[in-house]
Every structure is written in structure tokens, then in C-alpha cells.
Amino acid sequence: MPRARPSSSRANEQGFTLIEVIVGMAILSILGAGAWTGLSAALRATEKTRSAAKESATLIQLDDRFRSAAARVRPPWWDTTLDMTNSSGTWQVPYLDGEKERTLAIAFHDGTVRIDDGAYASEHAPFASARVEAMRDAKGTVFGLELRLKDERGRDVSMTARLGGFPLRGSEAP
Amino acid sequence: MTSRASQEGSASLLVLAGLLLCAAAAAGGVLVIEFALAGERRSGRAYEARMALIKETARVIALLADDETPEADSPSDEVWRRIKEPSLEGAEVGLEDVSSALNPNWAQKSVFEKTELKSLLKGNDAADELQQRREDKGFSMDLDAAYGDLFEESALPTYFTAYGYANINTTDEFALRSLYALRTQDAAGAEIFHAKVQGLLQEKRMLTRERLRDFLGTEYDELFPVMNAEPIMNVHFMNHRVLRELLAYSELKVPDPDAAAAALLDAAGEAELGEEELKGLIGAPEESRIYQYLGVNTWFWRITVRRGTASARTIVARVPVDGGEPRKYMIVEQRTSP
Numbered sequence: 001m002p003r004a005r006p007s008s009s010r011a012n013e014q015g016f017t018l019i020e021v022i023v024g025m026a027i028l029s030i031l032g033a034g035a036w037t038g039l040s041a042a043l044r045a046t047e048k049t050r051s052a053a054k055e056s057a058t059l060i061q062l063d064d065r066f067r068s069a070a071a072r073v074r075p076p077w078w079d080t081t082l083d084m085t086n087s088s089g090t091w092q093v094p095y096l097d098g099e100k101e102r103t104l105a106i107a108f109h110d111g112t113v114r115i116d117d118g119a120y121a122s123e124h125a126p127f128a129s130a131r132v133e134a135m136r137d138a139k140g141t142v143f144g145l146e147l148r149l150k151d152e153r154g155r156d157v158s159m160t161a162r163l164g165g166f167p168l169r170g171s172e173a174p
Numbered sequence: 175m176t177s178r179a180s181q182e183g184s185a186s187l188l189v190l191a192g193l194l195l196c197a198a199a200a201a202g203g204v205l206v207i208e209f210a211l212a213g214e215r216r217s218g219r220a221y222e223a224r225m226a227l228i229k230e231t232a233r234v235i236a237l238l239a240d241d242e243t244p245e246a247d248s249p250s251d252e253v254w255r256r257i258k259e260p261s262l263e264g265a266e267v268g269l270e271d272v273s274s275a276l277n278p279n280w281a282q283k284s285v286f287e288k289t290e291l292k293s294l295l296k297g298n299d300a301a302d303e304l305q306q307r308r309e310d311k312g313f314s315m316d317l318d319a320a321y322g323d324l325f326e327e328s329a330l331p332t333y334f335t336a337y338g339y340a341n342i343n344t345t346d347e348f349a350l351r352s353l354y355a356l357r358t359q360d361a362a363g364a365e366i367f368h369a370k371v372q373g374l375l376q377e378k379r380m381l382t383r384e385r386l387r388d389f390l391g392t393e394y395d396e397l398f399p400v401m402n403a404e405p406i407m408n409v410h411f412m413n414h415r416v417l418r419e420l421l422a423y424s425e426l427k428v429p430d431p432d433a434a435a436a437a438l439l440d441a442a443g444e445a446e447l448g449e450e451e452l453k454g455l456i457g458a459p460e461e462s463r464i465y466q467y468l469g470v471n472t473w474f475w476r477i478t479v480r481r482g483t484a485s486a487r488t489i490v491a492r493v494p495v496d497g498g499e500p501r502k503y504m505i506v507e508q509r510t511s512p
Contacts, residue, residue, distance in 0.1 A: 077491060
């Protein structure tokens with residue numbers, strides 16, 4: 001019959017006491033929780049920055065498109081009657097590229113602003129609301145367009161763009 | 175030993191995986207931000223380039239307004255020398271008189287019927303058709319699309335313009351009526367105005383710039399400066415063929431059209447002519463409408479500024495003012511590219 005092995009020193013070398021395991025688990029838990037919190041915060045911050053950057057990129061693209069489209073609206077220098085129409089969330093501005101029959105259409109539906117010049121339509125989203133207004137000088141002549149937006153967080157954004165044509169009225173230079 | 179070692183390895187792997195995840199998320203975030211910033215930088219650069227061109231354009235307008243001889247415009251004005259030295263480095267500046275030509279939106283059909291300018295039209299009925307088309311479809315900036323089929327090839331870009339005021343003494347009476355209705359939105363008022371214009375024509379009277387305000391009445395602010403009584407073309411810049419044909423137009427009573435044309439072209443080529451010198455060279459009676467066609471001022475200029483691939487094209491209108499008042503210019507059209 002072999003003799004039973006002495007337990008004390010072997011136990012130290014080959015295994016852990018219950019206390020050691022508990023302390024180890026506690027340390028791992030604390031480290032894990034810290035790491036998880038840090039990682040989670042980092043991911044949230046990244047997501048927030050990414051979302052802000054995306055919003056900013058959307059606004060920049062919309063601003064560029066809105067300005068370049070408005071600049072193509074050129075009423076003749078003698079015609080002060082330019083006025084846009086609004087029907088069910090679509091604003092139509094005549095005199096696109098100087099032609100009365102061609103219109104620039106700016107629409108807002110389902111959170112998306114759509115700018116359509118007949119040849120190309122761009123879509124910009126998401127927005128909570130949008131509307132287009134004519135900018136008039138002191139004599140009432142339209143010289144630009146204003147795009148008023150509300151983003152999904154309820155913040156107001158306003159974009160203004162000058163038209164490419166400015167009808168003459170009166171003798172007072174602006 | 176073995177179980178501890180494997181536990182330590184797992185912890186390292188966990189940390190490594192966590193770090194990789196963090197790095198991937200950060201890289202993704204940076205890429206998105208970089209993309210957005212690149213767009214913003216691109217947009218900012220294009221905006222700055224546009225603004226630089228517009229600033230140079232404003233400089234040219236200021237040069238036009240500061241002309242030391244405001245009573246006349248000619249190639250000897252200081253502005254022509256100054257635009258060769260743009261303040262914007264690497265820019266190329268162009269200046270062009272775009273109003274010293276006939277405007278098909280306003281032209282009387284008799285100008286075509288009673289001068290050799292009729293050869294610019296396609297067929298004998300084209301002058302009538304021009305008048306009728308303006309009535310039916312209104313005026314147009316796109317001359318080629320609106321009237322291209324009525325004129326001989328290349329006539330429109332050579333001899334005509336869409337930038338030119340409607341001088342009451344030289345504009346077709348029906349065009350004046352339409353323009354009145356367009357500007358005032360008052361169709362009944364336009365009929366009354368038309369009757370007044372017909373009265374002028376029947377009595378063979380000319381409207382002077384001094385009587386313009388009274389003639390236009392309460393609608394003056396709506397109609398001026400588009401309707402006025404200023405000579406429409408600048409002899410320093412206008413097409414020689416149109417000049418000769420207008421001088422030869424019998425209703426304008428120029429005593430010796432050929433001699434007047436030769437004298438005018440010689441004199442205008444050498445120095446800046448004033449209004450009185452012009453009248454002396456033409457030699458027509460004071461009440462002749464030739465002085466409503468021919469003058470020494472340019473009313474619309476095209477200013478072009480180019481730098482690299484960017485360009486700005488601007489049309490500025492000079493607004494007629496009473497003698498002694500400073501010149502006034504208004505931008506009526508501006509295109510920038512890209």
C-alpha cells in the first residue's frame with residue numbers, strides 16, 4: 001500500500017486556496033468592470049463623434065448643393081415678378097438657368113430634403129422639418145432663398161443662398 | 175502551474191481583444207471624421223476661391239464707378255489699364271461692353287424694315303413675327319432659343335444683345351406695353367400707358383430724360399431704370415455695321431450718313447467722345463432719334479475674372495442718374511464656377 005501523500009506543500013504548489021480564488025476573481029471582476037466601462041465610454045464617445053461628423057457632413061453637402069442650385073436661378077434683369085410656389089411640401093422656383101419654364105424644386109418629405117434641378121436630384125437626410133422662403137430686399141424683389149431646417153434633435157438650422165440673377169428696380173444701388 | 179499559466183494567457187487575450195476593438199472603433203471614428211473634415215476643407219477652399227474672384231470683380235466695379243470722365247465710356251478710360259494689373263495674384267480679368275447692340279426684345283420692326291439690317295432677318299415676315307412673338311411668349315434672355323429661327327445664322331451673337339435698356343423713344347410700342355404690364359402687374363394701366371406712347375409717336379415727339387419722371391408718373395419707381403430715355407448704344411464699342419445702318423436710317427434725318435460714320439469711327443478710335451462732340455459729328459437736327467440710339471455711355475458690362483479652373487462672370491448695370499450724381503452700378507447677374 002503506498003503511503004498517503006503529505007498535503008501541505010504540494011497543495012501550495014499545485015492549487016489555490018478558496019481565498020486565493022475569491023481574491024483573484026474579485027480582482028478580475030474589478031479589472032473587467034473597469035475595462036468594460038472604459039470601453040463602453042470610448043465606444044459611446046466614438047459613436048457620438050461619428051454621428052456629429054455625419055450630421056456636419058450632411059449639412060455641408062446640403063449647403064453646397066442648395067447654394068449652387070440657387071445660383072442657377074437667374075431671373076432676367078427686367079423681371080421683378082419672380083415668385084415661388086409651394087404645393088404639399090414642394091417649393092418650385094422658376095427661371096432655372098434663366099428659363100422661366102424651368103424650375104428648381106426643393107421638397108421635404110419623410111425627413112428628407114430633395115433638391116431637383118430636372119437633370120439631377122440630390123437627397124439629404126435626416127431632418128425633422130424643412131421649409132423654403134424667399135429673401136426680399138426693401139423693395140420686395142426676391143434676391144435669394146432661405147432654407148429653414150430643424151434637425152432630429154430639434155435644433156434650428158438656417159441656410160441662405162443668393163440667386164444668380166438680380167432684377168433692377170428703382171435707382172437706389174444696394 | 176499549467177492552470178495558472180492558461181488563466182494568465184486568457185487575461186492577456188481578453189485585454190488584447192479589448193484593445194483591438196478599441197483601436198478598430200477609434201480608426202472607424204477617425205475615418206468618418208476625416209471624411210467629414212475633408213469635405214469641409216474642400217468646401218471651404220472652393221468658397222474662398224469664389225470669394226477671391228468676387229472681391230476682384232468688386233474692384234473692377236469700383237474702378238468703373240471712379241472713372242474720371244463719368245460723362246463717357248471709352249477704351250481710353252483708366253479701368254482698361256488697371257484691369258491688366260489685377261490685385262488677385264494669377265487672375266485674369268476681362269471687361270466687355272454688352273449693351274451697345276440692338277435688343278430684339280425691344281427693337282421696333284421699322285428698324286429692320288427700313289434699313290439694310292433686314293438682311294439679318296430670315297425672310298420678309300420675320301420682323302412682324304418678332305413683334306408677334308414678343309406679344310405671345312414674352313421677352314427672353316435666351317435670344318437664340320426665343321428668336322433664333324427668325325435671324326440669319328450668327329446674326330444674334332454678332333449684332334444683338336439681351337442686355338440693354340428700353341429707351342421709350344426707340345422701343346416698340348407693344349413691347350413697352352408688355353413691359354409696363356410685367357413691371358406693374360397692372361394691365362389696365364398698361365393700356366393707358368400705351369395710349370400715351372402712341373400719342374408721342376403720332377405727334378413725332380421725343381421724350382427727354384428731364385420729362386421721363388412726369389411721363390411715367392406714379393409708376394416711375396416700378397419702371398425706371400428698365401424704361402428710360404438714355405441713348406442705348408455707345409459709339410466707342412458698338413458694331414460698325416449697325417452704326418452705319420442706323421446713320422443711314424432715313425427717318426433719323428442724318429444729313430450725310432457716310433461722312434458721319436467715317437468721322438465717328440475715326441474720332442472714336444482716337445479719343446473719348448463727349449455727347450456734344452458726338453452730335454457735332456453726326457450733324458442731325460436736335461430732335462432726331464439718332465441721339466436716342468447713339469450715345470457715349472455703356473449701360474451693361476460683363477466682368478470676367480478667371481484664376482486656374484475657377485471663374486466668375488458678372489453682368490453689372492449702370493443706373494442712369496441726374497447730372498452731377500455719382501455713378502451707380504448694380505449687379506444683375508453673377509455666375510461662379512466651379
